[in-house]
Structure formats: structure tokens, C-alpha cells
Amino acid sequence: MTAPGPDDEQTPTTAPAPRSRNKLRRRINAMTSLTLALLVVGALYMAFAPQPQSASGQPDDAAMTAQGQQLYTNTCITCHGSNLQGVTDRGPSLIGVGDAAVYFQVGTGRMPMAAQTAQAPRKPPLPQFDPNTPEGQSNLAALGAYVQANGGGPRTPAxxxxxxxxxxxxxxxxxxxxxxxxxxxxxxxxxxxxxxxxxxxxxxxxxxxxxxxxxxxxxxxxxxxxxxxxxxxxxxxxxxxxxxxxxxxxxxxxxxxxxxxxxxxxxAFVVGMAALIGFAMWLGAKS
The missing domain is CATH 1.10.760 (Cytochrome Bc1 Complex; Chain D, domain 2)
Structure with a gap:
């Protein structure tokens, strides 16, 4: 047997460097394409998606809530407080009563009360809150939106x-x-x-x-x-x-x-009693 020569020695094998670089490049390109596709889809959704609406089916308009706050300040704040928390011996808290309570109380003229009595009677509503006029309907909706925004509660049906x-x-x-x-x-x-x-x-x-x-x-x-x-x-x-x-x-x-x-x-009671008394009197007279 002869000793192995220098030409017969085995050299360690390594993966070709170009193949690894190509694989890494393909991964980077795939991630870049996916990111660009997601950005394009997000931009299209933001451009064409419908505007969010409130539960009542009307656009959630901050201007309406601001209008309602102004109406509240002009007509309700004295009895119900600056934060709808209520005022002792004047008016209860309105937090959580909802838009439905506003429509019933204000639309029927029960609020604002003319005097502190056991019960608020029905009376003609304030002209700006008359539900039979377009202005009154708009103001009732705005005031209700402001109260609804502070604690939620039942809504007036559409x-x-x-x-x-x-x-x-x-x-x-x-x-x-x-x-x-x-x-x-x-x-x-x-x-x-x-x-x-x-x-x-x-x-x-x-x-x-x-x-x-x-x-x-x-x-x-x-x-x-x-x-x-x-x-x-x-x-x-x-x-x-x-x-x-x-x-x-x-x-x-x-x-x-x-x-x-x-x-x-x-x-029936009166007629029956009269009949019985008459019958008793007839019996007494006959006897």
C-alpha cells in the first residue's frame, strides 16, 4: 500500500455562496411585495369605505353634539348642573337617561318645569323644541345627542x-x-x-x-x-x-x-241595590 499523496487529500465541501444570496434576496423581495400590497389595500379601504354611523342611523356628527351642549347650557343647566350631574332640590342627574328621555320630557313640555311640584304636567313645549316643526325636531335631536354622549341610555326610535x-x-x-x-x-x-x-x-x-x-x-x-x-x-x-x-x-x-x-x-251595583230595596218594600207592603 502506498501513502496518500497531496492530491489524494479530501477538501471540506461548502454550499455555494451565490445560492444562499439568491435565497435571501427572494425572501426580501417577497416581504417587500407583501408589505406594498397591504399598504395599497389599506389605502383603498380608507378611500372607499362608508363613513361610520351611530346606532340611530344618522352620521355621528360632533357638530350636532356641540349644538346640543349649547341648547343644554341655555335651557337645562340651572336644574341639571354643568355636567348633567343634577342639582339638589332642583333636578335629577341626566347621565344615562338617554335620548328617549329627552324626547319625552322636552317634546311634551314637561321640561323645563314651570314650578317645583310633585309631578311635571304636560304643557306646550318651548317653541324651539316643538316636535311638530322641523326646527324643533332638529333641536330635540341635537339635545338628545348631547345627553346620549354622556352616559348612553335608551334611544328614540327612528x-x-x-x-x-x-x-x-x-x-x-x-x-x-x-x-x-x-x-x-x-x-x-x-x-x-x-x-x-x-x-x-x-x-x-x-x-x-x-x-x-x-x-x-x-x-x-x-x-x-x-x-x-x-x-x-x-x-x-x-x-x-x-x-x-x-x-x-x-x-x-x-x-x-x-x-x-x-x-x-x-x-250594576246601584241598579241591583235599587231592585233589592224595591222588592223588599213590595214584600213589606204586601205582608
Whole structure:
């Protein structure tokens, strides 16, 4: 055997340098292309995406909230405080009451109150908040937007007033008797409560006013969430109230003043007692 010569020695093998550089270059190019593609997609989305809207379907306009703050400062700040926190012996906090409470209280003239009484009565609203005028509708929406921006709360439903009337007044009558008749009477004529408060008659209220009252719970009235009364059930109650106010539905039979079965019971009692007394007198005379 012969010893290996210099030419027979094996040299260590290494990966070709050009191949490694090409692989690194391809990775850098792929990352650069992906980054540019993401930037282009983001720019296109920002250019063509629709503007965000609020829950009420109107653009979330900071100018409307600012207008509402100015209206609040002019008409509400004395009783409800500079930060809606309320003022002792003047007015409660408005944080979290929502836009629905603003529509009901201000749109019906209950606020601002003329005097500190047990209950705020319905009266003509301030001209700038009259819901029957375009200016009043705009100002009510602005004031509601400002209150809504400070704590959230129930919102006034969108759409025309007629869209808040349900299709089943019979079911609405059942729900009304279960949830409302104890205060508002069977036909919505209202009634007295304790401590100088009262349940007002409902024949003067619009569909939107009734709906926002159900949402916000003014005075002694409780709030009815969607778990207690669904939107469809609230609308059916409004359909029942509207039918009674129009005279289309007399749940107590003859109206007799429009206060439901109570009046019929009184008539039956008086007539029955008179008949019994007359019969007793006839028996006495005969004996």
C-alpha cells in the first residue's frame, strides 16, 4: 500500500455562496411585495369605505353634539348642573337617561318645569323644541345627542310615528292590562297616585311619546326593557291605546265615561241595590 499523496487529500465541501444570496434576496423581495400590497389595500379601504354611523342611523356628527351642549347650557343647566350631574332640590342627574328621555320630557313640555311640584304636567313645549316643526325636531335631536354622549341610555326610535303602531291590538290590550292598567286605567284615561302624583291620560300622547315613555320610565312609571316587553309588544300596546282613544275598541262594553269595567260595575251595583230595596218594600207592603 502506498501513502496518500497531496492530491489524494479530501477538501471540506461548502454550499455555494451565490445560492444562499439568491435565497435571501427572494425572501426580501417577497416581504417587500407583501408589505406594498397591504399598504395599497389599506389605502383603498380608507378611500372607499362608508363613513361610520351611530346606532340611530344618522352620521355621528360632533357638530350636532356641540349644538346640543349649547341648547343644554341655555335651557337645562340651572336644574341639571354643568355636567348633567343634577342639582339638589332642583333636578335629577341626566347621565344615562338617554335620548328617549329627552324626547319625552322636552317634546311634551314637561321640561323645563314651570314650578317645583310633585309631578311635571304636560304643557306646550318651548317653541324651539316643538316636535311638530322641523326646527324643533332638529333641536330635540341635537339635545338628545348631547345627553346620549354622556352616559348612553335608551334611544328614540327612528322612522315615522305610524311605524310605531303594531298589528295586534288584542294582544296589546292583554299586555296593557297586565302592565299599565293599574295606573292608567283600562282605557288609558289615567288616574291618581300617591303623594300628589298621577298617571296622565294617554289619548293626548303620540305613538313616539308612548314608546319613549316605555323606554325611559318617567315619574313613577317603570322602564320596560326589551327583555320585559319586546319592541313588537310595545307597538301592540300602542295599537291598543290608539284604538281605545279613537273609540274603535270598548273593552268594558258601553263606554259610560270611558273608564272601562269599573263604571259598569258601579251601574250594576246601584241598579241591583235599587231592585233589592224595591222588592223588599213590595214584600213589606204586601205582608
Amino acid at each position: 322612522g315615522p310615528d305610524t311605524s310605531l303602531r303594531g298589528d295586534d291590538p288584542a294582544r296589546g290590550g292583554q299586555l296593557f292590562r297586565l302592565n299599565c292598567a293599574s295606573c292608567h286605567n283600562f282605557t288609558g284615561v289615567g288616574g291618581a297616585l300617591s303623594s300628589g302624583k298621577y298617571a296622565p291620560p294617554l289619548n293626548q300622547a303620540s305613538n313616539r311619546e308612548i314608546y319613549t315613555a316605555l323606554l325611559s320610565g318617567p315619574q313613577n312609571m317603570p322602564r320596560f326593557s326589551e327583555q320585559q316587553l319586546t319592541p313588537a309588544e310595545k307597538k301592540d300596546i300602542i295599537a291598543y291605546i290608539e284604538s281605545v282613544a279613537d273609540g274603535d275598541n270598548n273593552p268594558g262594553g258601553s263606554r259610560l265615561g270611558g273608564i272601562g269595567p269599573t263604571s259598569e260595575g258601579i251601574v
